[in-house]
Amino acid sequence: MLNIADTLDHWCRETRAFALATVVDVRGSAPLPVGTSVAVDEDGNAVGSISGGCVEGAVYELCRQVLHDRGAPHRAWFGYSDDDAFAVGLTCGGELDVLVQRMDPATRPHLAAALAEVVRGGPVAVAQVVEGPDALLGSTLSVFGDDGRIAGGTVDGGPMDRAVADRAGALLRAGRTALVPLGGDADTCPEQLSVLVHVAATRPRMLIFGAVDFAAALSQVGRFLGYHVTVCDARPVFATAERFPHADEVVVDWPHRYLEQTHVDARTVVCVLTHDARFDIPLLRLALDLPVGYVGAMGSRRTHEERLRLLREADVTQDQLARLRSPIGLDLGARTPEETAVSITAEIIAHTNQGTGLPLTRITGPIHRPAGRVDQRSAVPGGSS
Structure with a gap:
């Protein structure tokens, strides 16, 4: 739902009811990821997309029906259809x-x-129960900040709220x-739930030295992505x-000194373009010891071999x-x-999403890799996105 936050915020300020259709599971080469939403208000205005066009009409009608009936949440499945070019399905x-x-x-x-x-x-993280007992289906809970602070809402009004908030915060x-x-x-909770956690995080950092x-x-x-x-260099000119x-x-600062003092996390990427061992070695020595998502350094293969020697x-x-991409x-x-x-940036994207970097014509299987599931036993406080 956070992909259409601007419009939903406007509707909420007007206390305008709406139907929300959210992708809660994806299998195969579906065009958009888990968490993507479409919303329709009571006047029939629609915002968002969940399929790039191929099932939008059917989803729109479901939204209108749910708004009219004021009933329980409804779950629908859309699969591949090739018998009829105009059938509801994902081509x-x-x-x-x-x-x-x-x-x-x-x-x-x-x-709101x-x-x-x-x-x-x-x-912000908004947790939404998408599978479970009818009484809990569709319930939501919001978490603000990195500390997992519950801002409002409830799943069951009991211990499950804290469990959901902890996972949403992670x-x-x-x-x-x-x-x-x-x-x-x-x-x-004695019954198992599936909770979709919608996340709108602050922008990840790209540190260019x-x-x-x-x-x-x-x-x-990097800004486009x-x-x-941040661009850092010790030379003010x-x-x-x-x-x-x-x-x-x-x-304007020495790169390693700036990196020591600034905030980084598992989504931070560090790109070293200085070509100067005076800057490179203390900077890379520090960067490779930090929990950042990506560290890369520019240079020829000869420069790389000398850099490795100095780092050792x-x-x-x-x-x-x-960990060094060089x-x-x-x-x-x-x-x-x-x-x-x-x-x-192509390497950064491939590394972040565990892609191969190969042309799609040279690999088999689904184009879109499975994503959006977290094992119940594993936390994700330090994992890259």
């Missing part, structure tokens, strides 16, 4: 499970508060929307806001060196700064 071959429920802002003030916080750019810290199984025990032309192009692509981009208009901030002399372990980027034949920026 991409995937399958979607969709939960449709009525949302009344007057009875869910916490949801959560949507308003998302619009302001704050970190996913919020990791920046991940996911489907979580919970319950099935006497301490929380080295105020060079490649950094200018990389900062532009949703990163909060080069590290200026005018040279890097797409960076959120430009810092600086007592960097082999396990730490295995030479940075995928083999795209890139030459210009702009092409190189695409090469670097």
Whole structure:
């Protein structure tokens, strides 16, 4: 639902009831991920998309029906259809499970508060029960901030609320929307639930070290991909806001000193473009010891071998060196700064999503990798998104 937070926030401020259709499970090559939503208000206005067009009409009618009937949440399944070009189905071959429920802002003030916080750019998680006992289906609970603070709503009014909030807080810290199984025990809830945790996290950070032309192009692509981009260089003549208009901030400082002092997490990516061992070695020694999601360094293979030698002399372990992506980027034949920026961000995307980096024509199986599920026994406070 947070993909359409702007419109839902507007409807909530007007206390306008709406039906919300949310993708709660995906199998195969479905076009959009778990957590994507469509909403329809009582005047028939619609916002959002869950399939890129192929099942939107059927979902719209389900929303209208749920709004009219004021009944219980309704779950629908859409699968592949090729017998009739106009049949309701996913021509991409995937399958979607969709939960449709009525949302009344007057009875869910916490949801209105959560949507308003998302619009302001704050970190929010909204947990939604998408499978379980009828009495709990569709119930929601909101968590604000990284500390798992319950902002409102309830699942069962008891121990399950704390369990859901803890898991939602962990996913919020990791920046991940996911489907979580919970319950099935006497301490929380005897019946097992599936809870979809919608996450709107703060932007992940891209730290670019080295105020060079490649950094200018990389900062532009990084910003386009949703990163909060920082360019850092110790040379004030080069590290200026005018040279890097797409960076959120430009810092004049020694790279390793800045990295020591700034906040990083499992979603942070570190790109070292300095080409100078005076900067590279203390910076990489520190970066490879931090819980960041990606560390890459630019340079030729000769530069890379010398860099590895110096890092080993600086007592960097082999396990730490295995985290280093150097030479940075995928083999795209890139030459210009702009092409190189695409090469670097392509590797970051592949690394983050555990992709192969190979052309799709050379691999088999689903194009879209399974995502959005978290094992009940595993927490995710440090996992990358």
